[in-house]
Amino acid sequence: MKRSFGEKLFTAINTIIMVLICVISVYPYLNQLAISLNDGMDAISGGITIFPREFTFENYRTVFSNPNFLDAAKISVLRVILATLLGLLVTYAAAYGLTRRGLPYRKQLTLFLMLPSYIPVGTIPTYINMKNLGLINNFWVYILPGLFAFYNMVIIRSFLQELPPEMEESAKIDGANDFTIMFRIIFPMSLPVVACVALWISVGAWNDWTTTLTYITDRELHTLQYLMMRLVKEAELANSMSMQQTMSKGQQVKAQVTGDTVKAATLIVTTLPILMVYPFLQKYFIKGINLGAVKG
């Protein structure tokens, strides 16, 4: 079929707008990358686009030689690993248990697990509860509250329901118990959904900073995202202060400028893990929300 002039024009305009959207989507990040690779004093005059003007690794050296940063990185990594492994275990086991054929009280148990998502408990009662549990300034506040997630359970469950029942039954005849069946047979078959949920949990855990803001004051338990929040907000504070007060210029300006490039380097390092797993994220997240959209 021949395409009319109107259609060609349509495609052309569509392409131009799409290119524009892509540029807008990546420009701020590339700009930040360029700033992080630029000399701090030079960056003061602004005007850096997506290429550094005076190239240097100095900002990254500053970031990686900061003990606070290294401590926070350790906490962040440890947290992501534990939250993902344990969260996956609890959520997957629940999903598998609930899909067992003929399970008595399945409905009641599911309702019991679902109900909290509709009851607005609020920040403060949750906070008081954590306090009573001794989880304030405690590393486990990063792990324990998120062990079970109803939505993730639903996603896994709907995947398990699609699996053929024969595998399970033949294993049962061979005398395998529930746990053996789950780990040996069903789990390896459900790797796609497991990958999806694992990425889900780990990205959430990596990107979270409000848990630290709410429950942690102990510096040793700060995470990378929290550190970045402090940097971003404190740099802003410094900026507004320098606007309000006319101080002895030189020093003020210098402190602020090195802050900007180091801040940029921190942001890049903190988001790098996300960038590295992004190809998988794109693949599995999208599968996941389509699953979720169907099952709702």
Added chain:
Amino acid sequence: MEKTMEQTLVTKKKRGFVDNLKKYSGAYLMILPAIVSAIIFSYLPMYGIIMAFKNFDVKLGIWGSPWAAHHGMEHFMAIFKNPEMFKAVKNTIWFGLVILFGGYPFPIILALMFNEIRSKWFKKVSQTIAYFPHFLSWIAVIGLVYTFLAKEGPFNQLMGALFENWEPVNPLMKSELFLEIMFVSHLWKSVGYSSVVFLAAITGIDPGLYEAASIDGCGKWKQVWHITLPSIKPTMVIVLIMSLGGLVNVNFEQVYGLQNAFTQLENEVIGTIVYRQGIMGGKYSPTTAFGLFQGVVSLILVVTANWISKKITEQSIW
């Protein structure tokens, strides 16, 4: 004779129950951690909701603390009397309305545009790029916003190039631009990813419909209007219902992250007040009431929206 039959039936039933427990003990054991975790982290804190109706004193505990005045409703009445809180309520609703309804069409339009891309390669690349910001944390996005809008940053550069005599400003210092910045940064972060679910719906449309329409002489616009949009209506409705609860749940991370000395006072929302006065300030009872008020309104909104949608379009999330 009859009696013994009844008895055997009863014992059979009883044994059935015990047998069931035994037979399914593995399954129950697997569900147990989830149940325990739900009890400790979801059901236990529900008890704390009582604080909203009391004058909570840490030393007396939740139960021992005295009830609040006006039959325990004191803290709820304060929401409308206290100008700071009332302003936060107004802001929360206004911000929520703008972001929900103002932002709603964009992912749909983007999905339509993705669908019209002819080149497979370009489609893939542009999707990859457009979804990316979703995976950054809010604080990373706000870091980018700060740099982008700085006096020497790209925003002022661009404006300087476009307009003569452009006086560099930092919009982040302008309280009246707070919502605009929130809206644009929200769009920047989420529009690509939000389009995925619409794109999936569009891809599922029977291509025969388009062929028939184009034989009948329907142009692109007419096809979009008469085929694509009606076909994805169920998805559009579901997404709208699901986001209605968010109408009074403005993103705390975003607001807190963007607030600074110049903009904070005018742009407080319920979540930030609860954090500052409750967690930081220790005023547990008033902020529990404030949070509960928000939660209940949000729940009512979702339930109502779902009910209306069920009546009108037969689409519902339950």
